[in-house]
Amino acid sequence: MRRKAALEGHSSAGxxxxxxxxxxxxxxxxxxxxxxxxxxLERLGRxxxxxxxALVYQQRLKENIAQSRRYGDTDTRKAERSEIIDQLNGxxxxxxxxxFSELCGIPQDSHSKPSQGTESLDARILQFIYGYFQEHPxxxxxxxxxxxxxxxxxxxxxxxCLLGLKEKGWLDYDLTEKxxxxxxxxTRLGTRVARDTH
Numbered sequence: 180m181r182r183k184a185a186l187e188g189h190s191s192a193g194x195x196x197x198x199x200x201x202x203x204x205x206x207x208x209x210x211x212x213x214x215x216x217x218x219x220l221e222r223l224g225r226x227x228x229x230x231x232x233a234l235v236y237q238q239r240l241k242e243n244i245a246q247s248r249r250y251g252d253t254d255t256r257k258a259e260r261s262e263i264i265d266q267l268n269g270x271x272x273x274x275x276x277x278x279f280s281e282l283c284g285i286p287q288d289s290h291s292k293p294s295q296g297t298e299s300l301d302a303r304i305l306q307f308i309y310g311y312f313q314e315h316p317x318x319x320x321x322x323x324x325x326x327x328x329x330x331x332x333x334x335x336x337x338x339x340c341l342l343g344l345k346e347k348g349w350l351d352y353d354l355t356e357k358x359x360x361x362x363x364x365x366t367r368l369g370t371r372v373a374r375d376t377h
Contacts, residue, residue, distance in 0.1 A: 215283030309373035
């Protein structure tokens with residue numbers, strides 16, 4: 180399949196998306212993802228302990244793409260694909276310090292950031308903690324209550340995102356049993372991800 184020189188649009192999680200109804204554009208983006216997966220696997224090599232994890236993400240993304248090509252892209256498939264690409268981004272960054280989108284050959288415009296309305300809560304949380312870290316390098320732990328107040332989101336939604344981000348290895352926290360108060364901080368991997376998307 181041929182690739183277009185410039186791919187259109189980006190999702191809130193930083194995963195490039197084709198415009199609705201642009202089947203050719205979707206195929207081009209999908210082909211870029213497939214090429215990026217091949218490059219990531221080559222960079223890791225079969226002996227790397229993360230190789231099997233990359234194979235799982237490859238299988239999930241290939242299934243998602245196959246369904247999108249066959250039955251059309253839905254919001255559910257787009258959300259699932261964004262989540263998979265988010266995982267691949269973390270894996271690519273930890274493996275070689277290069278974002279997955281770069282392995283795919285998808286240009287990143289570092290000057291254009293999504294508006295708050297379209298930016299995922301995960302990304303907003305990472306950027307908030309990273310900004311706090313930049314302002315307070317000697318005290319990188321941010322208060323959960325300050326985060327909830329500043330982001331203006333429901334505490335339960337923020338806690339849910341924190342759980343997911345911790346599973347990815349991007350942050351850690353020390354919260355009370357009912358998550359009423361506590362501290363949140365970025366891991367080294369989370370700092371790299373936040374810096375690369377800042």
